[in-house]
Each structure stands twice: as C-alpha cells, then as structure tokens.
Amino acid sequence: MIVDIHAHIAVAEILRDAAPDEGWRPRVFWKDGQQIIDMGGRAVTSAVREFVHIDGILRAQDADGIDRVVLSPWASLLRYDAGDDDGLRICRTYTEALSRIATAHPDRVRALGMVPLQNPELAARELETVMRLPGLLGVEIAASVRGTYVGDDRFRPFWAAAESTGAVVFIHPTTRGFDHPVFGEYYLTNSVGNPMETTIAAAHMIMAGIMASHPRLRVVLAHAGGAIVALRGRLEHARRVVASAGRRLHEPVDASLRRFYFDTVTHDVDLLRDLIAFAGADHVLLGSDYPFDMGLERPADPVRVLRLPAEDEALVLGGNAMRLEAAIARR
Secondary structure (H helix, E strand, O other), X not given: OOEEEEEEOOOHHHOHHHOOXXXXXXXXXXXXXXXXXXXXXXXXXXXXXXXXXXXXXXXXXXXOOOOEEEEEOOHXXXXXXXXXXXXXXXXXXXXXXXXXXXXXXXXXXXXXXXXXXXXXXXXXXXXXXXXXXXXXXXXXXXXXXXXXXXXXXXXXXXXXXXXXXXXXXXXXXXXXXXXXXXXXXXXXXXXXXXXXXXXXXXXXXXXXXXXXXXXXOEEEEHHHHOOOOOOHHHHHHHHHHOHHHHOOOOOOHHHHHOOOEEEOOOOOHHHHHHHHHHHOHHHEEOOOOEOEXXXXXXXXXXXXXXXXXXXXXXXXXXXXXXXXXXXXXXX
C-alpha cells in the first residue's frame, strides 16, 4: 500500500461560489491551461494540478502510483485571523467536507481536518469532534498562529488533547513566509521560508518541552522538518551551556526530536537517506505536497532509489501511515 500523507485540497464548500458574500473565500478556475486561485483579487498560480475535484485528484494519484491519499486543507485557508465563531464555522465546513469525501472513497482517501487554533481551548474541544468523524486521522495546523509559534504555553491545552485523542497533527508552514523583502525574490518565500517556518516550530516545541511532556504525541513535520535535523547539535549545545535555552527541556534534544514523524519532501535523495538514518524508517512517511509546484510527482520513486531494506521501504511508502491509522481505529 502506497500512501501519500501530504496532499492538499480546496473543497468546494469553502470556495466563493458556496458563499459569494464572504470575500475571504477564493475562486479556483482554469484559464488557458493554467489553474488560478483568486484570493481577493490576488492571483495564485502555484497549484499546478487539480485542486478541487476529487475525481481529478484521484486520477492524478493513480498516475503518481499512489494507492491512498491523506488530504489536508490548504494552509492559506486555516483562517487563524477569524474570530472564534467564524473560525469554528469555517473549520467545521472544511472538516465535514473532507469527511464526506473520505466516506465516499473509503479505499482511496483519508483526511486531516482543521481546528480554530487561535483559541487553543476551543481547538482542544473541537479536536474531540474531529476525531469522531469518519475518515479523519487528525488535523493540520500551521507552524504559528498570528505570529506565535506552537510551542508557546498558550497551546498546551491543544497538545494535551492531541495526545489524549491519539490524533495525527500535521504541522505545515503558514505559506505567508517572513516579513523581509528578500523572501520576495527568487521564490525564497517558498523554497526557504516554508521549511524555515517548520524548523522554528519544531525547535520551539522541543525547547519548550512539549515533546518531552507529551511523549505519545503523533506530530508529522512537513517538508522533512525543514532544517531541524541539521540543527540538532546546535540546539543541544545551547540546552547544555545557555541557561535560558535549557530551562524547560530536561532531556537531550535528540530524544524529543526523534518523537516527531517526518514526510519525505526533501527534493534530494541524499538528504532523504540521512533523514531516515537519523529518524528511523518507522518515523518517515511518504509525502508529495500535491498539487503545488514545489511538490513531487511520483513521490515513491526517490524512496525506491535509496534501495532500503525491503521492510524499511515498505514502512516509509505506506506502512507507517497504515500503522498510525490502525492505532486511531483502536481508540
């Protein structure tokens, strides 16, 4: 079973046609062979493959050799800027639509919903609702909420709920990059900014003691965790020699870091080999970042190039995803 755990969809229920008076909702259409996402007059063209219609998405997955896809929201629509009532309504609209898609395609689709993380207590309660919906494995969250990264103490109610429910929590960049002009050049907002956000979120969670306090969390880091694995020695040195760095973490950085799961979106087979060697084949899951221009077509191919032991390859290609799903089903 080949399972892609990093793929996005903009469900029809969240688009402008579903509520034309809500200006935040995007329009998605094809023009001259190019898919365009109209975000309040700003044209986004980075979604280069079918983004809305599940039949087209599944045809693309077939072409890419994927047996099952785990669909998640487009991070730009997590809407942490909304108030509590609107935020909850938007989350439920997206999540319930994903559940319906998964239910209609039980052999092909699972999904990750969303919660209003701008209110962590509300998000914790909503996570319980999400985990009761058919076809849902957990939620996608952004690396930060209104500029506050997810290791902050205000998010501890959510992390406690994530551990108690057994939910998979997929951490994805906000997609908005950083407020510095250089990120507007050379597509650095995506190629560097996105993995940098994930790196900061993971480091923040480690040093704040989130992973140590909640050892049963099932957190998946997008884009192979960015640079977090490469920075583990620097973080550990800081923990040991700088009092302010080590005041919350009372175990080696590696111990917390190895609790994360990582997707395979590295764009470099040598980096992927190193990631698997560090994290273990049981903590790396196949991902594509479908349908975006920085995604991978036929994402299983870089894994197969590594010629891992057969058991390890099977874990990365789908076994780990199936194991996480089975653990949720046993709750």
